[in-house]
Amino acid sequence: MHALIVVAHPDPGSLSHSVAAHVAQGVTLSGPDHSVDIADLMAEGFDPRFTAADLAVHRREAPPPADVAAEQARIDRADALVLVFPVYWWSMPALLKGWIDRVFANGWAFDFNLDQPLEKKLGRLRVHLIGVGGADTGTYGRHGYADAMATQIDHGIFDYCGARVVTSELLLDSETSDPLAHLNVARAIGRTLFDLPEHSTARAA
Template sequence: MHALIVTSHPNQDAHTHRVADRLVQGIISTGHHTAEQADLAAEGFDPRFMLSDHQHFNGLAAVSQDVLAEQQRLDRADALVLVYPVYWWSFPAQLKGWIDRVFIAGWAFDEQDGRIVKRLSHLPVHLVAIGAADTRTYLRRGYFASMRNQIDQGIFDYCGAPVVTSELLLSGDEGYPESHYLLAQQLGQRVFAHQE
C-alpha cells in the first residue's frame, strides 16, 4: 500500500520535517508499503483560492492543473498523513489553502438533492499536529478538542475520509524531541494496520 505524507514548513531543518521523515521510515521499514512526501513549502504550492478556483466552484471553469496534480497524487494513495506545526490552533496557512483548493466539490464531496455525498471514504487519514504549548494549556482551553472538531470532523468527516489517528505532539512531552521521533516511527509502522 502507498501513503502520501504532506507537510508544510518553510524550514527544512524543522522538527516537523524530522517527525515526517521518521514516519516515512516507519512505513518503509515494514517492507510492504511505500510512501511519498509532499512538502508544500519546498514545492511552492500556491494556497490562495483564486478567481480560477472560484470559477470552478461555480461550474464556469475546469479544475486548474496544480489542483488536478494534487488530486491525482491523492488518488494514488491508500492513506493520507498530515504532519504539521500548529499555527493559531489549526493548520499553517499553506496547508489550509491546500485543503481549500484540493478537497473540492466533485472530487472530495458532491451535493445531490440537498444532501452531501461523501466521496473520500476510501482514504484513511492520520493527523500529527506539533505544538509548542504544554498539555495543560491545550486541555484547559479546549484547544485540542476544538482542533479535532474543526479538522477531524469539519474537514475530513465532511468528505467521508475516516480519521484513524489524531495525535498532538508537544514540546513539553517527556523525552522531547526523541520521544516524538520514536512515536512517529511507530505510527508509520501502523499506518496500514487497520487495513490489513
C-alpha cells in the same frame, strides 16, 4: 499500500520535517509492499491562494487548475494521507489550509448542489493527523484546544468528505522536550499506518 505524507513548514530542518521523515521511515520498514511519497508544500511552491479559478471549480463551471489536479491525483494514488504540521494559532498553517481549500474541491472530494443531498466521495481514504505544538498537554486540555481542533479539522474537513481520521496526534512541548520521543512516536505511527483500526484516534503524545 501507499502513503502520501504532506508537510507544511518553511524550515527543512524543523521538527515537523523530521517527524514526516520518521513517519516515512516507519512506513518503509513496515513491509516490502509499502511505499511512501512526501509532499513538501513549501519546497514545491504550492500556491495556497483560493482564487476566482478555484471558485469556478466549486461552482462546477470549470475543471480544476493543473496544480490542483496534480495534487488530487497524488491523493488518488494513496491508501493513507498523513498531514504533518506545526500548530499555528490552534490550527494548521495557512499553506496547508490553502492546500485543503483548493484540492478538496467540489466534484472531487464531495458533490454538493442544491438539487440533491451532499455526496461524500472520499470514503476510501484513511487520514492521519500529526500536529507539532509548543504548549503542554495541560494548556491544551485546560482551554479545550484539542477538542476545538478535532471539531474544526477531523469533523469539519475530513468527515464532510467522508474520509476516515484514523489517528490524530498532538506532539506537544516541542520547543522544550527531547525531540527523540516525538520522532519515536512518528516512526511508530508509520510502522502501523496500514494496521490501525478505524477511529483509534489519540489527541496528545
